[in-house]
Amino acid sequence: MIQKKICLLGAFAVGKTSLVARFVKSVYAEQYVTTVGVKVDKKALTLGDQEISLIIWDLAGEDEFQKVEMSYLRGAAGYLLVADGTRRSTLETARMLAQRVTETHGALPFVFLVNKSDLADDWEIDEQALAECTQAGWQVIKASAKNGTGVEEAFKLLAAQLCPQ
Amino acid sequence: MSDSPLRIVSSPTNQTEPPAGQSQSQPKQDEMAELRRLLLEPEQTQINNILERLNNPRVRARELSRTLPDAIRLRNAQDESLKDALGPTVVSAFHASVKKDPHPIAAAISPLMGPAIRRYIGVAISGLLQSFDQTLKYSLSWQGVKWRWEALTTGKRFGEVVLYHTLLYRVEQVFLIHKQTGLLLQHVAAPTAETQDADIVSGMMTAMKEAIGNFGRDSFGLQQGETIDTLDLGSEEVWFEAGPKAILAALIHGQAPQTLRQDLLAPTLEAIHIEQREALEQFDGDNSSFVATRPHLEACLQSRYQGLKDPAQFKVPVYVWLGLFVLLAALGTWVFFAWRDYSRWQAYLQRLQSEPGLVITETGKQNGKRVVAGLRDPLAADPNEILRRETQLDPNAVTGQWQPYQALEPKFILTRAQTLLDPPPGVTLSLENGALSARGTALTQWIAEARRFARALPGVTSFDDQQLINQDLQQNINLIEQTILRFNSGTTQLTGGQTQTVQSLLATMQQLIAQASAVQRVPHFELIGHTDTEGDESLNLKLSQERADRLLTMLSSKGINASLLAATGAGSQAPVRKESSSADKPFNRSVSFKITLRSLSQAGKERQ
Numbered sequence: 001m002i003q004k005k006i007c008l009l010g011a012f013a014v015g016k017t018s019l020v021a022r023f024v025k026s027v028y029a030e031q032y033v034t035t036v037g038v039k040v041d042k043k044a045l046t047l048g049d050q051e052i053s054l055i056i057w058d059l060a061g062e063d064e065f066q067k068v069e070m071s072y073l074r075g076a077a078g079y080l081l082v083a084d085g086t087r088r089s090t091l092e093t094a095r096m097l098a099q100r101v102t103e104t105h106g107a108l109p110f111v112f113l114v115n116k117s118d119l120a121d122d123w124e125i126d127e128q129a130l131a132e133c134t135q136a137g138w139q140v141i142k143a144s145a146k147n148g149t150g151v152e153e154a155f156k157l158l159a160a161q162l163c164p165q
Numbered sequence: 166m167s168d169s170p171l172r173i174v175s176s177p178t179n180q181t182e183p184p185a186g187q188s189q190s191q192p193k194q195d196e197m198a199e200l201r202r203l204l205l206e207p208e209q210t211q212i213n214n215i216l217e218r219l220n221n222p223r224v225r226a227r228e229l230s231r232t233l234p235d236a237i238r239l240r241n242a243q244d245e246s247l248k249d250a251l252g253p254t255v256v257s258a259f260h261a262s263v264k265k266d267p268h269p270i271a272a273a274i275s276p277l278m279g280p281a282i283r284r285y286i287g288v289a290i291s292g293l294l295q296s297f298d299q300t301l302k303y304s305l306s307w308q309g310v311k312w313r314w315e316a317l318t319t320g321k322r323f324g325e326v327v328l329y330h331t332l333l334y335r336v337e338q339v340f341l342i343h344k345q346t347g348l349l350l351q352h353v354a355a356p357t358a359e360t361q362d363a364d365i366v367s368g369m370m371t372a373m374k375e376a377i378g379n380f381g382r383d384s385f386g387l388q389q390g391e392t393i394d395t396l397d398l399g400s401e402e403v404w405f406e407a408g409p410k411a412i413l414a415a416l417i418h419g420q421a422p423q424t425l426r427q428d429l430l431a432p433t434l435e436a437i438h439i440e441q442r443e444a445l446e447q448f449d450g451d452n453s454s455f456v457a458t459r460p461h462l463e464a465c466l467q468s469r470y471q472g473l474k475d476p477a478q479f480k481v482p483v484y485v486w487l488g489l490f491v492l493l494a495a496l497g498t499w500v501f502f503a504w505r506d507y508s509r510w511q512a513y514l515q516r517l518q519s520e521p522g523l524v525i526t527e528t529g530k531q532n533g534k535r536v537v538a539g540l541r542d543p544l545a546a547d548p549n550e551i552l553r554r555e556t557q558l559d560p561n562a563v564t565g566q567w568q569p570y571q572a573l574e575p576k577f578i579l580t581r582a583q584t585l586l587d588p589p590p591g592v593t594l595s596l597e598n599g600a601l602s603a604r605g606t607a608l609t610q611w612i613a614e615a616r617r618f619a620r621a622l623p624g625v626t627s628f629d630d631q632q633l634i635n636q637d638l639q640q641n642i643n644l645i646e647q648t649i650l651r652f653n654s655g656t657t658q659l660t661g662g663q664t665q666t667v668q669s670l671l672a673t674m675q676q677l678i679a680q681a682s683a684v685q686r687v688p689h690f691e692l693i694g695h696t697d698t699e700g701d702e703s704l705n706l707k708l709s710q711e712r713a714d715r716l717l718t719m720l721s722s723k724g725i726n727a728s729l730l731a732a733t734g735a736g737s738q739a740p741v742r743k744e745s746s747s748a749d750k751p752f753n754r755s756v757s758f759k760i761t762l763r764s765l766s767q768a769g770k771e772r773q
Contacts, residue, residue, distance in 0.1 A: 002450040003348045003364070028238075037376050040368030052450075055348060055368050071375055075346025077450070147235055163450075 001044070003053045004162045007073050009101070010082030011093035012061030015115040018145035019082065020058045023155050028146050035060045038072055045159055052159055062093055070104040077162045078109040080154060085114045085142070088124040091133075098138075109161040111139045113154045118144040328470070334419035335468035337401075340367050341437065341458055342412040343448050347371030350411060350448070350455040353462040358416075370396070370414050374405060394426075406430040408438050410445035415465060425467070433461050506558075510535055513556045513563075520546050522572040536564045542572035544580050571623050578624035585622065586615050592633070599626035606634040609683055635684055641677040642760045645670065645690070649741055649755045650716060654697070655708070657715040660751075671723050677760070678729065687729065687768035691759040692716050694734040695741055697750040702736055710734030716756045 008016040017035050021027050024043045039058040044051060057076070062068045073079065081098055083090040094112065101108060112133055114125060133140050139157060143150030202209075218224050240247045263270050312330060316323040337358035341351040349367035354360045374393050381387035396403040404426060406413040413434045417425075437458050438445065444454045514537065517523050522545025527538040535558075541548065548565050552558060571577070579596045588594055592605035601619050603612075612633055619628035648670050651660045659667075674690065681688045694709030694716075713732035721727040742752040 001453075003452060004450050005346045005348055005368070028242075038369070038372035040365050040372060042362060042364045042368075053364065055364055057347075057368060057372065069376070069379060071379065072372060074375075075343070075348070077346075147238060 001051045001053050002163055003055055004077040004159070005055045005057060005075055006158060006162070007057045007059055007076045007079040008082055009059060009068055009073075009079050009094075009097045010061055011084070011087070011090040012063040012066075014061060014082045014084040014087075014090050015145045016058050016061060016080075016082050019080070019113065019115060019143070019151055019154075020056055022145045022148055022151045024056070026148070028148075043155070045156065047156070047160055047163065050163060052163055054155065054159060062097060068097060068100075070100060073101060073105050073108070076105070076108060078111075078158050080158055081110050081112045081138075083112070083114050083125065085116045085123040085125050086119055088129075091125050091129060109158065111141060111154050111158045111161075113150070114140065114142050115145055117142040117149055118146045331471040332419055333469040333471060334417055334421035334425075336415050336417050336421070336425075336466050338363075338416040339462045339465045340370065340412075340414040340416075341455065341462060342367050342371060342414060343445070343452075344407065344410055344412050346448075346450075347375075348448075348450065348452070350452045351458050351462060353459060353466060355466045355468070367414075370403060370405075371412070374412075404430060406434050408434045410438060410448075411441075413437075413462075413465075429465055429467070433465055437461055509556055509558050513537075513552060513558060516551060516555060517548055520548075520551070521574040522546070522577055523548060523567075524570070531564065534562055534564050536566065538566040539568070540570040541567035542577055543569055544577050545572065573624040575624075578622065582619065582622055582625065586618060588615070596625075599624060600629055601625045601627070602629040602632065604632040606636045606639070609635055609637045609680055612684055630684075635680065635686075638677065638680045638684070638686075638762070641673050641680065642688075642762075644673050645677065645758045645760055648673075649752065649757050651751055651755045652712050654751075654754055655700075657708070657711045667719075671720070671725070674720070674725055678726075681762055685765050686762045687765060689761045689763055689768070690720075690725075690730050691761070692720075692730060692732045693739065693757050693759060694732065695739065695753050695755050695757065696737045697753045698737045698740075698744055699750070702738075706734050706736035708734070709736050712756050 008020060010016055012034065013032065017033070017039065018028060020039075020041050021029065024041050035058060037060055041056045041058065042053060043056065044053045046052075057072060059068055059072050060066065079101065081094050083094045091114075098110065101110075114130065116123075130140050130142075141150045141154040141157065143154055145151060218228065237247060259270070309327075312326045313323055315321075316326040319326070321329075335355065338352065338354040338360060340349060340363065342348070343350050347368050349364045352363035352367070354363075373396065377393045377396070378387070381391075381393065392405070392407055394405050394407075396405075400418060402417050402421075404415045404417060404421075406415075406426060411434065413430055415430060441455065441458060514525060514528060517537065517539075518525055522542030523539060524541075525537060525539040527536075529536050537548070548567065549560065552560055552563060552565075571581075575596050578599075578601075579594060582594055582596070582601055586594065588603065588605075589607050589611055592603055592607045592611075595602045595604070601622070603615060607615075612630060612635060616628055616630060619625055648666065650663055650666065650670070652658060653660050674688075677688050692713040694711070694713030696705035696709050696712075698705075710732065711734070713734055717727070717730045717732040720730060737753065740749075740753045741755055741757055742749045744750055744753065
């Protein structure tokens with residue numbers, strides 16, 4: 001079985017840990033627990049006839065006091081860039097993080113996941129903003145860790161790029 | 166169907182149409198239909214779609230399948246009722262599946278069960294061996310007594326307490342980690358170690374090492390290139406040994422000496438780098454080729470205990486040897502007495518088995534006593550007597566349970582015959598191949614009874630009385646054979662005064678015939694005529710024959726069956742009395758009797 005390290009990057013409280021919990025264990029917890037440092041998890045997937053084991057590094061979110069430590073991305077095959085649809089600022093953070101990753105580790109494959117699609121009415125990131133991302137070559141997926149929409153799709157989309165058939 | 170879309174649309178038309186003149190109203194009807202179509206078509210299409218969705222089970226199932234996962238999640242988030250509702254169904258489905266074919270379930274859980282069972286057995290055996298070594302040493306010391314008290318008060322096994330106090334260190338797990346990615350290349354664990362998912366642990370350790378390294382650089386000015394080589398987790402430590410391409414992480418319980426790193430971890434990592442150089446450089450997530458590194462890693466799973474560095478130094482105290490000797494002596498004594506008792510018992514059983522008239526059917530122990538059960542002929546030897554006289558077993562410790570039966574050994578058949586037939590003195594009984602023989606002299610009545618009862622005796626197939634002399638018969642034979650009937654000289658005329666003798670002779674002969682018949686015999690009377698020595702012998706011979714014939718005719722006429730009689734003349738050659746004087750001569754002018762007893766068959770043949 002092939003193993004691939006992937007990282008989850010994004011601003012704080014965008015739902016990275018919840019996305020991992022939803023993807024790995026199919027659960028969702030209402031209460032928010034902030035991630036300190038890194039949390040590593042694992043999930044096996046089957047893509048076509050190939051089995052792949054994703055070692056998922058869930059990195060602590062970026063805020064004004066704490067920067068994402070880029071050294072955690074060493075050896076990562078790709079990453080999931082996460083933003084919170086209800087907070088416009090998280091899109092900017094995502095853009096900045098993507099740029100820093102490229103600067104430190106080169107152009108790694110990534111998928112941009114906009115979380116909290118279950119709260120669509122409260123979204124600040126509009127379709128135009130998302131269209132700009134798409135135009136920039138990003139793969140954008142709207143998802144919800146709470147109800148599971150788009151989560152597996154996003155992980156599988158990333159995994160497919162890590163081991164092209 | 167009453168609620169079909171066609172019926173809804175067409176029903177007003179049916180009500181407004183006149184019953185007659187249909188051809189004239191046709192254009193109107195078409196217009197109405199067209200009007201209806203123009204006015205109601207969008208709603209009609211929607212109604213049709215809704216009805217189609219409601220009525221088509223496949224469509225409903227498809228729609229339900231879209232919303233079912235979310236519905237389940239929503240309900241689960243609300244309360245536990247979905248689990249309560251589904252629980253019994255899932256359990257019964259599981260039961261039904263196992264009952265129908267247990268293999269799929271077994272195949273599904275076997276990846277979990279196999280390692281779990283192996284691990285449990287490994288832990289049990291390893292724990293047993295380790296605790297045995299240690300327990301042997303420490304259970305015999307003052308320290309051992311203290312630890313035993315500790316085990317008693319804490320509820321732990323004594324072996325565990327000993328291990329806890331004597332364990333210096335143990336390498337519980339070793340991880341080989343790809344340096345660049347932090348991905349796990351290979352992992353080994355001691356059989357007793359608690360392990361988590363090694364892939365995740367590997368990632369976490371790499372992340373932790375990275376984080377602490379960053380922290381060290383940020384806070385204490387740690388130089389780039391300087392790395393963290395030890396994580397202290399309280400009672401455990403993680404030792405990192407970093408190479409150019411891979412990191413060796415060893416989870417160690419206790420305090421290991423630094424030499425472990427130099428003498429074991431570093432050389433192991435070097436060897437792996439040399440052997441797996443290409444695989445390490447080209448690593449792309451596939452760790453299958455690193456299985457070959459397992460022997461290296463397993464060699465690192467070392468442990469050290471106090472006092473076990475040199476087992477040769479450990480000496481068993483003298484009192485232990487003494488105790489062991491006393492124990493062995495007691496055991497030996499017990500074995501000896503048990504063996505002697507057993508031998509005596511076996512000898513007694515063999516003795517009983519060899520005794521005629523005893524059959525052993527069961528032996529065993531009951532309430533601490535030895536028991537022998539079987540069959541015993543009342544004529545056989547008493548087992549209790551044999552026990553008392555011939556063995557050294559305690560009679561009170563043996564119970565005999567004997568059922569009576571009749572043994573068919575010759576000895577018992579003969580004894581029973583002796584008891585039942587009660588032969589008179591002078592008669593002896595003997596047995597050969599089931600044939601009972603009687604020999605000697607007995608009365609007619611006894612002989613007749615013996616003949617009747619002998620055949621009814623178990624084990625007796627025939628009764629032989631050929632050698633038995635009938636006492637009554639013999640008396641009468643003697644009486645007749647002693648009788649002499651005298652004749653006048655030169656004639657066949659009986660001398661006078663012998664009527665009584667003839668009467669008596671006839672009666673005796675009749676009696677003899679009857680007695681002989683009772684014992685299946687036929688008497689044969691030979692009448693022998695005699696003469697004195699006077700005159701010519703040829704005439705004497707003739708005269709003697711005539712005397713015998715005369716008596717035969719007489720006896721026959723008196724009722725004696727002629728076939729039982731025979732007459733011969735002996736002349737003067739077989740004198741009844743030696744003629745010493747003339748007084749002897751009258752005795753030789755006579756007829757004497759000779760009687761033989763013949764069997765019925767013999768007599769029959771002769772008659773023919």
